[in-house]
Amino acid sequence: MKAMECYPQSLPAQLDLGPVQQELSELCRNAWGQEKCRQLGPSREASTVEAWLAETDELLQALQRNDHLLKVEYPPYREFLGRLTIRQHALKETELDQLRSATHTYAEAFRYLEKRALEMPRLWQKVQNWPPEKEIVKCIDAVLDEKGQMRPNASPELARIYRELGKSRAAANRIFDRVRKKYQSKGLLADFDESVSDQRRVLAVQAAYKGQVNGIFHASSSRQSIVFVEPGETVEVNNRIVELLDGEREEVQRILRAVTQDLAPYRDALEIYADRLDELDLIRAKALWAQREEACVPRLSEGPEISLYEAYNPVLRRVNRQNDKPTRPLSLTLDAEQQMIVISGPNAGGKSLALKTVGLLQLLLQSGVPVPVHPRSRMGLFRQLSGDIGDAQSIENELSTYSSKLQKMQHFLTHADGDTLLLIDEFGSGSDPALGSALAQVFLEKLHGFGTRAIFTTHFNAIKNRAAEMEGIANAAMLFDRRSFTPRYELQIGQPGSSFTFEVAQQSGIAPHLIAEAKEQVDEGILRTDQLLVEIQDEKIELENVRRQQEKELQKLRELQNNQKSQIGRLEQKLQKQTERNTENDRLLYWGQRFQKLVESWLDSGSQKDKKQVVSRFVGMLNQRASETEKEENKTHQKASRAHDKKLKRFLEEPIHEGQEVKVLSSGMKGTVVSIKGDKYKLALGGNMTAQLDREQFIRADAPLGQKPKKKKRRNSRNTEKKPKNQKASSNSSPSSSKPKPPTEKAAPRSAPEKDPRKTQTDREKE
Numbered sequence: 001m002k003a004m005e006c007y008p009q010s011l012p013a014q015l016d017l018g019p020v021q022q023e024l025s026e027l028c029r030n031a032w033g034q035e036k037c038r039q040l041g042p043s044r045e046a047s048t049v050e051a052w053l054a055e056t057d058e059l060l061q062a063l064q065r066n067d068h069l070l071k072v073e074y075p076p077y078r079e080f081l082g083r084l085t086i087r088q089h090a091l092k093e094t095e096l097d098q099l100r101s102a103t104h105t106y107a108e109a110f111r112y113l114e115k116r117a118l119e120m121p122r123l124w125q126k127v128q129n130w131p132p133e134k135e136i137v138k139c140i141d142a143v144l145d146e147k148g149q150m151r152p153n154a155s156p157e158l159a160r161i162y163r164e165l166g167k168s169r170a171a172a173n174r175i176f177d178r179v180r181k182k183y184q185s186k187g188l189l190a191d192f193d194e195s196v197s198d199q200r201r202v203l204a205v206q207a208a209y210k211g212q213v214n215g216i217f218h219a220s221s222s223r224q225s226i227v228f229v230e231p232g233e234t235v236e237v238n239n240r241i242v243e244l245l246d247g248e249r250e251e252v253q254r255i256l257r258a259v260t261q262d263l264a265p266y267r268d269a270l271e272i273y274a275d276r277l278d279e280l281d282l283i284r285a286k287a288l289w290a291q292r293e294e295a296c297v298p299r300l301s302e303g304p305e306i307s308l309y310e311a312y313n314p315v316l317r318r319v320n321r322q323n324d325k326p327t328r329p330l331s332l333t334l335d336a337e338q339q340m341i342v343i344s345g346p347n348a349g350g351k352s353l354a355l356k357t358v359g360l361l362q363l364l365l366q367s368g369v370p371v372p373v374h375p376r377s378r379m380g381l382f383r384q385l386s387g388d389i390g391d392a393q394s395i396e397n398e399l400s401t402y403s404s405k406l407q408k409m410q411h412f413l414t415h416a417d418g419d420t421l422l423l424i425d426e427f428g429s430g431s432d433p434a435l436g437s438a439l440a441q442v443f444l445e446k447l448h449g450f451g452t453r454a455i456f457t458t459h460f461n462a463i464k465n466r467a468a469e470m471e472g473i474a475n476a477a478m479l480f481d482r483r484s485f486t487p488r489y490e491l492q493i494g495q496p497g498s499s500f501t502f503e504v505a506q507q508s509g510i511a512p513h514l515i516a517e518a519k520e521q522v523d524e525g526i527l528r529t530d531q532l533l534v535e536i537q538d539e540k541i542e543l544e545n546v547r548r549q550q551e552k553e554l555q556k557l558r559e560l561q562n563n564q565k566s567q568i569g570r571l572e573q574k575l576q577k578q579t580e581r582n583t584e585n586d587r588l589l590y591w592g593q594r595f596q597k598l599v600e601s602w603l604d605s606g607s608q609k610d611k612k613q614v615v616s617r618f619v620g621m622l623n624q625r626a627s628e629t630e631k632e633e634n635k636t637h638q639k640a641s642r643a644h645d646k647k648l649k650r651f652l653e654e655p656i657h658e659g660q661e662v663k664v665l666s667s668g669m670k671g672t673v674v675s676i677k678g679d680k681y682k683l684a685l686g687g688n689m690t691a692q693l694d695r696e697q698f699i700r701a702d703a704p705l706g707q708k709p710k711k712k713k714r715r716n717s718r719n720t721e722k723k724p725k726n727q728k729a730s731s732n733s734s735p736s737s738s739k740p741k742p743p744t745e746k747a748a749p750r751s752a753p754e755k756d757p758r759k760t761q762t763d764r765e766k767e
Contacts, residue, residue: 001043001045001048004044007386011389015360015389017360017363020314021039024369027284028281028284029072030072030074032274033281033285037285041367042362042365042385043366043368044381049365050300054122055123056286057296058122059120059283060296061119062120071109072109072278072281074274075098078271078274081267084260084264084267093256094148096143096260100136102270102273102277106132107132107137109277110130110132114128118690123283130276135266136263136270139262142154143255143256154255155254155255158251158255161244165241168237168241168244169241172238176233176234178233179231179233180194180231188212189203189206190205192204197219202230203215203228205226205229213229287370289369290370293312296370296372296373298365298375299375299377299379300379301380304453305335305379306378307377308330308358308361308373308379309373309374311358311361311377312327312373313330313353314364314372315360316357328490333493334421339453339473340447340452340473341455341474341475342458342473342474342475342496343458350491351478354478355387355389355457356389359421362382362385382420382421384415384420385423387422387423388408388423389424417452418452420450424455426457427440427456427457429460437463440458444467467496475493476492477491477492477496630714641708647706652699656673658675658676660673663698665698671691680692680693681693681698683698
């Protein structure tokens, strides 16, 4: 990796890279990652920086999707990993347990990335060629339990030893308890009866009676009043226990040597596991920091340029948060058209902060760390970052402040080019204002000719005027509120700013008559120019205040308009529903009246013939109503389908980007856009499924499209049923299901229906 050249070497520290490095190290879980964060530095290789940013962004996107956090913490085993291949060497049980724990962690990370290989292709590439070796865990599990202790059945010999140990200890305890009770009953023992010496139970015998107890003397109390005796009855069994314990230690060591020898072939794999987990730890820390600082990966430019929108200095914002102060974002552009910016304004107005913000964000970007800017920001890469920030007087070299500045300027004039980002604070200061600014103007022209991207801060009007005359150099001002005598920390590109020398002096308590005397000694043209700059800034602040107030009023009007539109829409919808309800009620009333008349006609019918006529009219009305209902349903379905298609068309025309969650129209499955090549979109669906689809085959997952309207399926039997041949109508069939046959010549004449005496002549005529 070719590192980005920084001059002087202390420049990253002057730009406050150190606090960010410390914050990143605190987010790391392993020692290697913590050290790597504290040594974090920028690269000038585009491929390296792009890879760093892409890896971090993959994990950042997962965090923003509330995905599970990648686990990378493992016990540090590198220090003893080299002993794994030493002949006849045995790793300790704790060391084997650490190897097992690290392998488990790596296996979890491997599965995590394997499952998300489509969303995290770069991170997956880091581990895909090194799957976790199951034999490592299997080999250690065979001899160690979950607590990292040797299993009693780790070998047949160890199991036998443990069985005999159990029996021998039980026998020793029985014998000892019997002897203790015997001597206790004789009153030979002290108050506490027994103790332990050299892992053997011993009797606490009063010194006066030690000759009456058969056994081996072990020790005595400090006052010689109590002696500790191992009963002679337990000596043999205790000796057997000691032999078994020695055998246990030898067998455990043999097992550990065997396991160590079995793990030796996996040393390289274990080394790689640590390397990959350390790399993932560093990437994870960057992603966590980016999530906390609301940072992102801006669009990367091919050339050395910067276009920042709503950029924040993370160190300044952290301090302001602690002090409950707001932080103003910074927006500026350095490119081929606007190559340099000259910032002016009052002291403590934010000029140096603006300059340091640009430098710090560039360092972070080229170190592979997302930066707190708006996503539409654009940043390129620079070969070198140079700067002159703060008072750099060298006591060792006995250089004055101005001499130190000139020494740095000589380096800038020698090495700066189109791939250089140059940051100079208090440009032209340190010497006679007239002479120093004249020399600074020459430097400005030379650096401009080199194509260097640069930001300067200055108080000198001559430099501001020269910048205004040169193409590709923009003046900028840090705004200052004269009413409250406080800086606004807002950068405005377009014209220079006043230093507010007399205003700040007045606010600091300098006597007015002294300020007046000072004004008399200043050239009138300079005073008019400074006053003009002050008035311009006042006007800009006033215009800005008016603009913000108008935006607030406009926002209120928009909200009111939206509320009114929403209310009108609800009323129109309510009115439409009521109209439809009234129309439906009128229709039901109309058909209800007609059916009621048929009912009355049926009741008034005096003969079968009249009733059949009523039934025939009823069937006709049913067919008519069914036809109308079918037309109404078709009309409603067509209207809903047109609305659905219109909404679908709108969603299909929406732009789709990589990483966005979408929904396939045909199946309803949800997936994530992995890549876009022309009109083809590669989607990652559930599990390990992928699909390559056209744009019209899916929409964004959260699009409120709803279900496509479905037409009601009805079993329409009107005039469609055909009777089978030779089938006679049943005598009890209903009139509505069969038509009466016309009378034939052979048919018996039917008698005329009797007149209903309740009907008048007028009623009969109506019928």
